[in-house]
Amino acid sequence: MFPSDPAVAELLTRGRIEVEGRLVDASNATLFCAISGAGEVAHCVYKPVSGERALWDFPDGTLAGREVGAYLVSEATGLHLVPPTVLRAGPFGPGMVQLWVDTKEGDDLVDVIGPDDVPKGWRRVLRAHDRFGEPAVLAHSDHPSIRLMAALDVVINNADRKGGHVLHGTDGNVYGVDHGICLHTEHKLRTVLWGWVGEPLPEDVLEMLGTLRAAMPALAESLAEHLTRAEIRALGARLDELERTAEFPTPGADYRAIPWPAF
Structure with missing residues (x-):
């Protein structure tokens, strides 16, 4: 089943969930499950609130709601950059x-590779050395959907966009996942x-922001179930700022701009 299948929303909302395994690399309880109902069968990721690890800067028990919030913002752009989430x-x-x-x-879209192995057209982000001391480059594809995702991450204030x-x-299609620590009021x-x-x-990003701008009144109502009023106002303020500057932001020198680990 693909994310665009019209039966997905009903299946995720009402289907029977059976846990098949756990994704052990995740910091919070992340379960790989089968989900079935009304003759449909698919796989899903289930992250119970009870399995969330407490964070000093995000209120306890809010990460699942932030995942849904990121999906709602993505849907409001009309670009479906986040898989269906409930x-x-x-x-x-x-x-x-x-x-x-x-x-x-x-077919990775983000990679750490040797300086001479960066595919043509890819964007270089960081130069470093691998665990053997050899030169390495963190780079990502120039795929248009990744460019849109990068802009969306600015708006939702994504604190953990790993490769x-x-x-x-x-x-x-290209999808972003794992949005539990986003939509905070602070940068x-x-x-x-x-x-x-x-x-x-570019024009496609500006068009995405314009679509999101038009959807903000209805989106704010949907987000109220998952975010505070201050967090919704901050979302609008980040959208305002990105539209005003009309350029991709530069990371500041006063904070860690790349998540660790990067993958």
């Missing part, structure tokens, strides 16, 4: 349920997608 009851209590995205094997959170689906943008620093926003 907040519902599950085997271990309420939590975030998101459609699993099958990816193209060997492994950018997926190239088997349906050909917290940490991302591997810094490849367009200081460049003017």
Whole structure:
């Protein structure tokens, strides 16, 4: 089942969830599940609120709602950059349920590679050395959907855009996942997608922001279930600022701008 399938929303909301395994690299409880109902079967990710790790800067029990909030913002742009995501009851209590995205094997969109191995057209983000002391480069694809995702991350204030959170689906579309620490009132943008620093926003990004602007009144009502009024106002303020500057922001020197680990 692809994210664009019209039956996805109903399946995620009402389907029967059966836990099949756990994604052990995740910092919070992240369960790989089968979900079925009304003759449909798919896989999903289920993150119960009870399995969230307490953070000093994000209120306890809010990460699942922020995942849904990021999905709602993405949907308001009309670009579907986040897989269908709902907040519902599950085997271990309420939590975030998101459609699993099958990816193209060997078709990474973000990578750490040798300086001479960076694919043509890719954007270089950071020069470093690997664990053997050899030169390495953090780089990402120049895919238009990644550029849109980078702008969306600015608006939702994504504090954890790792390379492994950018997926190239088997349906050909690009998706961002793992948005539990976003939509904070304070500036917290940490991302591997810094490849367009200081460049003017292209027409497709400006169009995305305009669509989001028009959707803000209705979106604010939908977000009220998951965010505080201050967080919704901050979302609008970031949208205002990005439209005003009309360029990709530059990371500040007073904070860590790339998540660790980067994948």
